[in-house]
Amino acid sequence: MDRSLFTIAAPITPKGIGAVAGIRISGFDALEIILSTISLPKEKLQPGKLIFTSFLQEGVPIDEITVCYRKAPHSFTGEDTVEIFCHGGWMMVNILMDQLLEKGALYAQPGEFSKRAMENGKLDLIKLEGIQQIVQARTKQEALLAGNNLFGNFQIQIQTISERILEVKSFIEAQISFPMDMENETFPLLEKLIHIQENLRCLLQQASQSDQFRKGYQTLIIGKPNVGKSSLFNALLGWDRMLVSPYPSTTHDYVMELIDLHGFPVYLVDSAGYIENGKEIDALFNETLPGKVQQSFLSLFVLDAFSYQSKDLELIRQYPNARKIIVINKVDLTKEIPIKAISKDFPEIPILVVSTVTKEGLYDLMEEVYNQIKLVNPEKMDYYLNERHHFALKKCYENFEKVIKNIREGYYQDMIASDIEMASQWLEELLGYRMQDAAYQKIFDTFCIGK
């Protein structure tokens, strides 16, 4: 069955209790289907107007709804589209959907509205991905970044690079295809290529930042038993997520919660206390710890100011390569804080003193976590790129690197042309169309050909 010939319908608001719920109907018969279920004549349903009416089941009104009709191609999918808003709650939505399916609509598959929008040229891949990122955004910052993609900022940047590549390609093609016309033309090929390379490098930088942003900034709290890791976790979270007690080893597992830290998604992870030569369960935990530290963006090593011994620092020494902050807890219990001794051993690691009881130092700790995030995000993020973008950009960059290297090593121009073609295929991957024809067409706008 060719689904594209059918009209599709599906709820567009989440399952749950709310004031209003929405259903979208899209396709050739959308208007006819809705007219058969409401008490309005066709003329009343003007495109783009919100109309209040009743939804009928076998001629009997069953709910008050507002209807919005959008005429093709001026709709999200590019097809005739009707959106209905009925009273919320899942039951009424189900009843309405049953009616629509009975009148001939098909239940839309996940993503089918977007798919149709793409096929009708209303959405490009980058915009579609942008919408997905907005829907799934965890922090305000993320939603705003993803919103950028919607307005095509990334697309424009890619277009700019592709135009530069086109310029290079059309020069090379003109030289190869019309050698007699091009004998006296000059072109700063290497310079142009290095410029393209630089553009790609900037985008790649953004792509790495986006990767980290998408993954979130996992911040692991580790330390010996009873130093107050779970208390710190709760205090940073702002609510009592973990059970805490005066007894050691109250926590036995990793527990993760999301914090919005100035727009950055920080995943705070609490862990069990680290005991050397402990019980079987402690050994089990110890095995998983190195992996956990490695995959975390940052580790908070918690020390107890009250019971501090210099051998407590052993655990820190086990992870020389991890990004870390040393947190000295329970400063409310003692005046003798071993900060000098510790900083002598670890001069590069920030050390913060806190009390989860008096809350002192907690704000500074979060600011330090934020500092660590800023260190890997030195530039403002203008685009929010996904793995697909990152991969294609990386391939494109590597290939242009090779092009430049080959030119410097004196490779022939026919080989260089082939290398450039390879490299630009990765950009075409992002753009969604081939450039070769365009390069040939551009020759005649740029160079005077004709002997």
Added chain:
Amino acid sequence: MKPFDVIVVGGGHAGCEAALATSRLGCRTLLTSIQLDSVAWMPCNPAVGGSGKSQVIAEIDALGGEIAINAEKALSQIRILNTSKGLALRSKRVQCDKYAYSGAMKKTLEATPNLTLYQTIVQKILVRQDTCIGVEDIYGESILGTVVILTTGTFLNAKIHVGLISYEAGRNGELASNDLSGCLLSLGLPVRRFNTGTTPRIDKKSIDLSKFVIQEGITDPIHLSFMSPPKIYKNQLPSYLGWTNEKTFETTKKFLKYQPSHTGNMVKTGPRNCPSLEEKVKWFPDRKAHSFFLESEGYQTDEMYMAGMNMSVFPSCQEEILNTIPGLENVIITRPAYAIAYDWVDPSALKATLESKLIARLFLAGQINGTTGYDEAAAQGLIAGINAALFIQQKPSFLLNRYESYIGVMIDDLIHKDVLEPYRITPSHVEYRLSLREDNADLRLTEKGKNIGLVTPERWAVYQQKRDDIEKGREWLNSHRITPNKEVNQWLQNQELSILSQDSSLFGLLKKPEISFWIMEHFYPPLQTLNEDSKLALEIEAKYEGYIIREKNEIQKILKFDQVSLPITLFDSLPVSLSKEARESLLRFKPATMAEAKLLSGVKPSDVLTLIAVLHQK
């Protein structure tokens, strides 16, 4: 006249190749021409070859066609283009004595068994039940033929424009063929209109050649046809490079009002790769100087062609424009430049064999299909001729794809892409151009030509010799190693080459850009016994190995897709993003494989990609 197997209408470059192919393949063939004195005429540039075109010529030659052999007979200058850009895109360009070229071809046609020449004007295609059965000429006589090949060039409904004056003519001073175009239209063929033009011819004696940069042909041993042993061409005619200037620009601008396309007398679609001087002035207002070449039209004439100086204004204006150029102050124009508008038939209505989809047994080849250039025309003539003969012999058709030949690229482009301006083949059209080269056209195609029956025993022997030489050479280069000892490095240093640091096979050494084949011969003298063509082939094989393998892999991937079978369930849910035309064709014919789907009308390359993506998902 008794019925013929094949009637070829038109004696230009397409018509000659078509008629030679069919008659050599044993078909009784008639070649009709409006003017038998000017078969294989070069009405524009007296030259064949050039970038992209020389690859086509080599392919025609490899299959057993005539153009390369004929051009050698009339050669007046030979050059190699693109030498500075590597080894893979080198292209020969041959200037010809246009009278000798035509004369030599006429002689070949006359000497070919099964071939009859006849001067007449064909006015009608005779069609019964959508099948072509012959032609009717200006005398109202019918000539019957099993197959008809139309190669009418620019003659269909042709009109020459000079300034504000226009008259009907197929070429300078020759009759046009007006009724035929109407006949094609009434048969339902998609007739369209293009225009093109040529340059003035000027008298050499009236030119101060000292004001130009002389350009000589090359004097190393060389050949155009694979059949001919390389030889030194003596007594070549030089060409001369000159430049227009600001005065030329201003004068041309002054006369723009007399340009036919400006006054609306002509259609606007001419070839962008061959603009007239008037168009150059309009399109590139900031560029005051354009280069052009003066080229001899032959040994027996003083007339010179002016490559790059197409015009269509009044002859007196042409003279005034030329007078602005140093060296042409007293120039005598022997034949004014003109623009010509002509009918052509949209090739999207052709099969890949160049047979019409609408009228069976009617083939179209050459400029009638919207192309430009002798080389492009000749290639189509050959393909149409071969397929006409194969049809008569009831054998399967002969198709070339775009992964094995420039000719395949051209025909694929013609029947699948919109022809918006006169089509010229260039390397830019060819995706796998490092593999599809001038030097290896015989290695790619001669065996196919032999299977068709166009390759003579002599050609086959030359081909086998080259193939064996390459194999022998490859074996030698791979098995002989050189060690970086003092003697070797000293010698390399004396040649100003970088020294060796590690042991390498000769083949490995040849990979380096700065190492030429003669260095191989120094290290292993038996290599000198190989013929020159195989040396070039081996050098390219070494230097381009990585690139050629990459192209080969890509081609294999594409050809594998051709084998992909299309499950019948696919037609129940065709992807939405297919074009409407593709969807209709696919639903109507339900092709079994991707290769069959590609051949359907309306199925564009983008549709094929969509199908591949959908099948890949499943």
